[in-house]
Amino acid sequence: MRLSGLLILTFALTAPINQARSDNAAMALGKKVFLELAVPQCALCHTLADAGSTGPVGPVLDDLKPTADRVRTAVTKGVGPMPANTILTREQIDAVALYISTVTGAR
Numbered sequence: 127m128r129l130s131g132l133l134i135l136t137f138a139l140t141a142p143i144n145q146a147r148s149d150n151a152a153m154a155l156g157k158k159v160f161l162e163l164a165v166p167q168c169a170l171c172h173t174l175a176d177a178g179s180t181g182p183v184g185p186v187l188d189d190l191k192p193t194a195d196r197v198r199t200a201v202t203k204g205v206g207p208m209p210a211n212t213i214l215t216r217e218q219i220d221a222v223a224l225y226i227s228t229v230t231g232a233r
C-alpha cells in the first residue's frame with residue numbers, strides 16, 4: 127500500500143518534468159531544423175529574432191506569428207515561391223512548428 131502510493135506520487139511528480147524535458151528537446155531540434163537541417167534552410171529566407179536570422183525573402187515570422195498548424199502546412203505543402211520540404215522527417219517538421227509558434231508567441 128505505502129509503496130504503491132509512493133510510486134504514484136513519484137509518477138505524478140515526474141510526469142510534468144518529463145513532458146517539459148521533451149518539449150525542450152523538441153524546441154532545440156526545431157531551432158536546429160530552422161537554422162541547419164532544412165534544405166534550403168528556413169533562415170535563408172525568413173527573419174526570426176530567436177534564431178538570429180535575417181532572411182529577406184519570405185514574411186518576417188516575428189510579425190506573422192504563425193500557429194504550429196500553419197507552419198506545418200507551409201513546410202509540407204509549400205506556399206507560393208516557398209518550396210515544400212522533401213527531406214525533413216515528421217518529427218523535425220513538428221519540432222520546427224512548435225519552435226516557431228512558441229518563440230513568436232502564437233501557439
Ligand code: HEC
Nearest residue numbers: 164166167168171183184185192196197200205206207208
Ligand atoms: C526559398 C525561400 C524560403 C525558404 C527556404 C523557406 N521559406 Fe517559408 N516562405 C517563403 C516565402 C516567399 C513565403 C510567402 C509565400 C506566400 O505567401 O506566397 C513563405 C511563407 C512561410 C510561412 C507562412 C505561410 C502562410 O500560411 O502564410 C511560414 C510559416 C514559413 N514560410 C515557414 C518556413 C519554414 C519553417 C521554413 C523551413 C523549413 C521555410 N519557411 C523555408 C520563402 C521561404
